[in-house]
Amino acid sequence: MNIKDVAERSGLPAKTIRYYEEIGLIRPLRGANGYRAFRESDLHKLSFLGRARGLGFTIEECRRLLALYEDRGRASADVKALAEAHLQDMEVKIAELRAMQATLRDLVDHCAGDQRPDCPILTGLAGGKGKAAGCH
Amino acid sequence: MNIKDVAERSGLPAKTIRYYEEIGLIRPLRGANGYRAFRESDLHKLSFLGRARGLGFTIEECRRLLALYEDRGRASADVKALAEAHLQDMEVKIAELRAMQATLRDLVDHCAGDQRPDCPILTGLAGGKGKAAGCH
DNA sequence: CTAATCCTTCCCGTCACGGGAAGGTCAAGC
DNA sequence: GCTTGACCTTCCCGTGACGGGAAGGATTAG
Known part of the structure; x- marks a missing residue:
């Protein structure tokens, strides 16, 4: 082949x-x-x-x-351990993504999304009042 | 500074x-x-x-x-659009991770995890009977 | 014989930096 | 004045898992 x-x-x-x-x-x-x-x-x-x-x-x-x-x-235990470690990695990644999502969704929900310049997303990122940081 | x-x-x-x-x-x-x-x-x-x-x-x-x-x-609409696109990206990534997790978890749950060599995880990856592929 | 389709290796680009080398600068202490 | 140490600079290579594309050889169909 x-x-x-x-x-x-x-x-x-x-x-x-x-x-x-x-x-x-x-x-x-x-x-x-x-x-x-x-x-x-x-x-x-x-x-x-x-x-x-x-x-x-x-x-x-x-x-x-x-x-x-x-x-x-x-030993199938070795395979299982490898797979479970990977499942755990994914769990962590999902949790990180969810945390980022939650924070951003919160900012987005407070944004009018119109023609005016006022934007809670930007003020949030700029360190304004909201809780914006994505520290892990 | x-x-x-x-x-x-x-x-x-x-x-x-x-x-x-x-x-x-x-x-x-x-x-x-x-x-x-x-x-x-x-x-x-x-x-x-x-x-x-x-x-x-x-x-x-x-x-x-x-x-x-x-x-x-x-326009705050532009900011919001950018943020919502990113939220969507994360949604997709989470869905992918969850799909992989579900498939792998299924394989892991059927694995004895002992000293014997028989392993449904490996046979699944090898294209055995189980549904193992992670096509996106 | 030619044209198309394969195959090969080689090198650069991705993304968002981190590590480390080689060398210049600055402030403190003697 | 001199040394020491902590800074600063640029430059270049490495990451993970490939993708794109160039340059050139091999094979196959017509």
């Missing part, structure tokens, strides 16, 4: 696949012409990576997941 | 302040020694930027917000 075939079948852009090889996530063979020659196992790994990335795992987390996936002697 | 003073007073790192000057968000004066000489108005802008960044606005959004802030003839 050439790169375009695995790209289509895995749903990943060719650029991404080359990048994954560059950082050592996959090691496709090479044909006599210098072209990458992907095996089914490479395609399989790429699909795995695509799904893991789609769930928000970082590349380094994906690397560990892939290592666990290939390690027949793994 | 030298950079360290504005850094302390604005809560922004000196590196960030230099960066903001480099991209034209602020234009502090320069002393004879080449040092940046910050006015109160510069400090004020930096605090504004710090709060806007704290609410998750991108640098370019901050640039527009600052321009609106300095434009006495602005």
